[in-house]
Structure formats: C-alpha cells, structure tokens
Amino acid sequence: MASQIEVEALKQSFQEALESTRDIAALDVLEQEYFSRASGKLTLLMKGLGALTPDERKVHGQMLNALKNELFEELGNKRVMLEGKTMSDIAIAEAIDVTQPVEFPPGFGHMHPVTRARWDMEEVARSMGFLVEDGPELETDYYNFTAVNIPPTHPARDSMDTFYVKDHPHWVMRTHVSNMQVRLLKKYGAPIRAAYPGRCFRNEATDARHEHTFYQFETIVVDRQITFSDMVGVIKALLSGLFKKDVKVRFRPKFYPFVEPGVNGEMTCMLCDGRGCKVCKGTGWLEIFGAGLVHPHVLREGGLNPREWTGFAFGMGLSRLVMLKYGIEDTRLLQSGDMRFLEQF
Numbered sequence: 086m087a088s089q090i091e092v093e094a095l096k097q098s099f100q101e102a103l104e105s106t107r108d109i110a111a112l113d114v115l116e117q118e119y120f121s122r123a124s125g126k127l128t129l130l131m132k133g134l135g136a137l138t139p140d141e142r143k144v145h146g147q148m149l150n151a152l153k154n155e156l157f158e159e160l161g162n163k164r165v166m167l168e169g170k171t172m173s174d175i176a177i178a179e180a181i182d183v184t185q186p187v188e189f190p191p192g193f194g195h196m197h198p199v200t201r202a203r204w205d206m207e208e209v210a211r212s213m214g215f216l217v218e219d220g221p222e223l224e225t226d227y228y229n230f231t232a233v234n235i236p237p238t239h240p241a242r243d244s245m246d247t248f249y250v251k252d253h254p255h256w257v258m259r260t261h262v263s264n265m266q267v268r269l270l271k272k273y274g275a276p277i278r279a280a281y282p283g284r285c286f287r288n289e290a291t292d293a294r295h296e297h298t299f300y301q302f303e304t305i306v307v308d309r310q311i312t313f314s315d316m317v318g319v320i321k322a323l324l325s326g327l328f329k330k331d332v333k334v335r336f337r338p339k340f341y342p343f344v345e346p347g348v349n350g351e352m353t354c355m356l357c358d359g360r361g362c363k364v365c366k367g368t369g370w371l372e373i374f375g376a377g378l379v380h381p382h383v384l385r386e387g388g389l390n391p392r393e394w395t396g397f398a399f400g401m402g403l404s405r406l407v408m409l410k411y412g413i414e415d416t417r418l419l420q421s422g423d424m425r426f427l428e429q430f
C-alpha cells in the first residue's frame with residue numbers, strides 16, 4: 086500500500102524530472118516512466134489498490150487519482166510549452182473575431198417595398214427641411230379622434246372601423262397617422278414642418294383592396310403665411326421623388342374633419358401618363374390623398390392661435406402608392422410575408 090510519504094516522493098521526483106526536461110523526446114520518455122500501462126511508476130501504485138480493503142481502497146484511490154490528474158496536467162502544459170505554443174497562442178488561433186464584417190451570400194434579403202417607398206419619400210421630405218417623426222400605434226382616443234376634430238359623437242368615428250382595446254375604453258389602435266398632428270404641435274410648437282409615415286389599423290373585412298393593417302404618409306406644415314400653393318409644391322415633390330418622374334395633381338373639394346377647406350387629391354396615372362388605362366379606369370387620374378388647411382380646432386388643441394398661424398396637412402396611403410408603383414394588384418400581399426412575392430423586389 087502506498088503511504089503518503091511514498092506519494093509525495095513520487096510527486097516530487099516527477100516534478101524535478103519534468104523541470105529538467107528540455108525536448109519532446111525526453112518528455113515522451115518521462116511520460117512512459119510514470120504513466121506506462123505496464124510498468125509506469127504511478128500505474129504500479131494504482132495497481133496496489135487491489136490488495137486493500139474497500140474502505141482503504143476508497144481513500145487511497147481518491148488520493149492517487151488526484152495525483153494522477155495533477156501530474157498529467159503538468160505534463161500536458163510542458164508539452165504545449167515545448168511545442169512552442171502557449172495557451173494564449175492557442176486561444177488566439179481558435180478565437181472568432183465577432184467584429185469582422187460578414188459577407189452575406191448573394192440574395193440574402195432586402196428591404197420591404199413599403200420601407201423603400203417610405204425611405205424615398207422621407208429623403209425628399211428631409212431635403213425640404215421636414216422633421217421625420219414616428220408615433221405610437223396604440224393611441225388614446227383623444228389624439229386619434231378628439232384632438233383632430235372628431236368628437237365622440239362625430240359620425241367619422243363610426244366610419245372608421247376602429248380596433249378598441251379590451252378593458253381600456255380610451256385606447257385604440259390608431260386608424261390614421263393624423264394622431265401625430267396635435268402631438269407634434271404640442272411637442273415642437275410653430276413654425277413646424279414634419280412628415281410622419283407609419284402603420285395604421287382598421288377593422289376591415291379584407292379583400293384585394295382592403296387590409297386591416299396598412300401604411301400612411303402624412304405631413305403637416307404650420308407657419309405664418311401658408312397657402313394651398315405651398316401644399317401643392319410639397320405634394321408634387323414627394324410624389325415625383327417616389328415615382329422618379331414629374332407628376333401633375335388636381336383637387337376636388339371633400340370633407341375631412343381636421344382640415345378646412347379639405348380636398349381630395351388625384352395625380353396623373355404614372356402607368357399610362359394620363360392617357361387612360363385599366364388601373365386608372367380610363368380616366369388618366371388616380372385618387373391618392375386627402376389634404377387641406379389645418380382646421381382651427383386642431384391648431385387650438387396644439388396650443389396655437391388660429392388667428393396667428395395657418396398650415397396644411399395631407400395624408401397619402403403609402404400602401405396604395407407602393408401598389409401603384411410596382412403594379413401590385415392585391416394589397417394583402419404586402420403583409421403576407423410570402424417569399425415568392427417579396428423576392429420579386
């Protein structure tokens with residue numbers, strides 16, 4: 086049976102021999118001398134365990150195993166050192182540089198056509214000095230309706246099939262991005278030029294022309310001498326930026342609660358350049374936006390005096406513009422996540 090003294094002596098002699106080892110060949114010899122399966126010094130000590138009682142075997146077995154692990158680790162470290170490698174060399178060789186740029190395979194992916202159209206229009210808006218703002222999709226009925234002159238009894242509340250939020254009677258999924266008008270007036274005051282594209286929601290039965298989730302692009306400008314002709318210039322610039330060609334616009338009076346006067350806007354059909362086609366139903370014109378001069382009620386809600394300030398606002402269906410730009414016939418495709426559709430852009 087190996088005594089504690091024998092074990093310590095073996096450990097010491099091993100470590101001294103290891104210390105004086107200068108090359109791999111000598112190290113191999115040392116390894117055989119101690120760990121050889123047939124006659125290694127440590128192996129022989131472990132073989133002696135068989136003659137012990139179970140209790141003794143347990144205690145001595147643990148001691149010898151610990152010794153074996155310790156010596157084996159020292160032997161391994163020495164081998165690494167003699168092979169000219171340190172642990173840090175190995176760490177460097179095996180490391181992954183997470184900051185290295187990744188080369189994506191071709192066709193990895195791209196922005197959604199709605200995002201691209203939004204970016205094109207945002208760029209034009211910024212070039213004209215507009216802020217581009219984002220806003221909440223879950224909104225209070227105040228900002229979505231009351232602030233933009235749609236009080237609780239107003240029929241416009243019913244005409245927009247609103248998603249109300251269960252157990253929160255004053256929260257809605259915004260039905261238009263016009264919820265941003267009074268938010269922005271309160272936040273920045275006047276003068277202001279801002280564009281605010283975003284996602285809106287209506288409880289629609291979906292079909293090729295209707296979707297419960299869609300995108301709008303709206304702008305508001307408030308200053309001291311704002312007129313309709315200012316608005317026409319901005320609308321034409323935005324549409325020309327999106328479609329990459331000059332467009333004409335025309336207006337017809339139409340009621341919207343948050344503007345006075347309000348107009349319904351059309352642009353020349355970019356598919357037939359106004360000659361008439363299937364998409365524009367032969368008229369040469371496409372109805373794409375609602376616009377008008379900001380209603381005094383909205384200015385007051387935003388903390389501005391309507392005698393001092395005037396402004397315009399117009400909103401476009403961004404989803405519809407994207408459909409027109411790319412000739413998409415079913416609006417539901419935009420939200421479908423269908424790769425066969427998305428890969429065409």
Ligand SMILES: [Zn+2]
Pocket residue numbers: 354355356357358359360361362363364365366367369370
């Ligand atoms: Zn046309």
